Amino acid sequence: MRSDEVTSSASSAVIYGILNGLAEQKLFPGQRLVELDLAEQYKVSRNSVREALQQLAAQGVVEIPRNKGAAIRSLSLQETQEVLDVAERMTGLLARSAALGIASGQPRDPIQQALAELDRANTAQDVDAFARARRGLYRALLNTSGSRELKRLFPSIQMPIVYAQHRPSTLQKVRMRDYQAMCDAVLRGDAQAADEAGMAHVQNVRSAITHRFSSSPAETET
Template sequence: MENAKTRAESLRESIEELIAMGKLSPGQHLDETSLAEQFGVSRTPIREALIQLASMGIIEMRPRRGAIVAEVGPDKLIEMFEVMAEFEAMCGRLAARRMTADEHAGLRAAHLACQAARDGADPDAYFYLNEAFHDCIYAGSHNSFLAEQARALHRRLRPYRRLQLRVRDRLRMSFDEHAAAVDAIIAGDEEKTMEVLRQHIMIQGQRFADLVASLHQLKSAA
């Protein structure tokens, strides 16, 4: 039973990764048989993995139509980013109050690790390092419930955050925004930390237009 559970969780992570990296696109049908063949397993753990993904909102299970990668319209997307921005700001405020000196060192190291990906203009490498950076802030809030909620929404938005990083000059801007957040957290400046992180996450104006354009490209490629 434990092995089956572990296998399903591993498959869930693998399928989620395919979605996050754009290899499975919004609205795409997920065929259990094809996935089972792709991963060399039976349909049972695939079905369990899909149920887990559905519970996270990453895919949708439709009666008599099977599973599809969840599609998020522009209106809902901006609402989700609004909530994510507030989660991020709350985590940052608490991190500015509660992070230890060791955690400050870890946060700075996570930030500097992003530099090579920025300099190499490698959005996929930056994507994973960026996740590690933000997770340092969630952990540094020392509020496990808030961190859990932030991570869940962060995961839900992974495909769209990955697209954001492909917009021209976004890697440099993101890295600079991270630097400002690190400085504010280490200085213990709660208000500045909230302001920086909220603006870092929010998609407004041109950033929203860029993301919508990227979504159209993603659907065209599907």
Template sequence: MGQNRATGQAGRGTVVRGIRQALAAGDMAPGQRLVEQELADTFHATRSSVREALQELAADGLVELIPRRGARVRVISVEDAVLITECRAVLEGLCARRAAERATEKDRAVLRDIGTAMEDAVDQGELETYSALNRRLHELVARVSGQTVAESLLDRLNGQMVRYQFRLALRPGRPTQSLPQHRAIVDAILAGDPAAAERAARAHLDSVIEQLRATPGPSPHLA
């Protein structure tokens, strides 16, 4: 084990996962240049794999690919983040609506659990837990909705927001603000009220947009 490079599809997957993670962890700064050979070395893959991986990431909007000049980590401005979140708002609204129509008893039970777990987490100030539950809730609503198209679009949009979600969850007082909004979504779905579920989801994301707008801009270009 050790220095055999992952080749082909395995390699490509490795690189995609690796870059995604590095991006989420903040190890790669927005705007940073991504050199194919460097990536190949760090992830022990071939340059071909890296090349394909970069194309995949570019298609997902995580990386910017400029012909003959290589790849950079895509820079997402606050305005971009707002536009993305506006789209999330209507798409999650759609998902919440469908979820309210289709949720099975099992789905409802899980939703209820997440709801109470969220309240506990906020009560005890466990920010990390609350953030994780937040992600799980949004994912669950999308999955339960059966709206696979919206689900994949949301996946994509969320991927582009990693950096901002990070910063937002850490804001003091934010959980207190978002918890009742999350509860409203859960309650509407449990009550089987599609219109209320859509309204609640959109209201929640509108509030996220407000928070984004109040953001000073996530880093005025260091390099």
């Protein structure tokens, strides 16, 4: 294996670890990311860590201010709304595309299994398992859709930061109910209903976050 391939593989491990830590709420918006600590944690060189942080910065996950260390990006309320605007359209499109995949003969099992795993995690109130199962569900929907562009673009939406930063107590119940409704439409092969359910899910997330801010106005600039 060439040295550039080794570096790329090592940096990918750091990227995955940071994204996974954010999704499982082990990392938080605003948290500093120390190169030396990351190199020790992932058993990679500091060059690999720097490459990973640069890639995450390009994706909007990490901020690297001049003369300061890297940190997980923190979203203002306006930035959160902008992320949700994109997520609403993209989630509807993903659900529609997956429903069309089912209608054209793609297997239902991967989505059904992913949804069952999500339901088990929700019942157990296991936040880490719920985060993993959620990612598994979206992978199943992306695979069912068969869209290369959705596979490329969907992971770039900064919903993990939104979920890590804004955690109203009602949000997980909203998400589970909405995932069920979206998947029901997808599994019926009903593209229009799936599109609407996907967009409704993000609209409900927006409502939960907005309600939290209206109850705690001092937090609107976090």
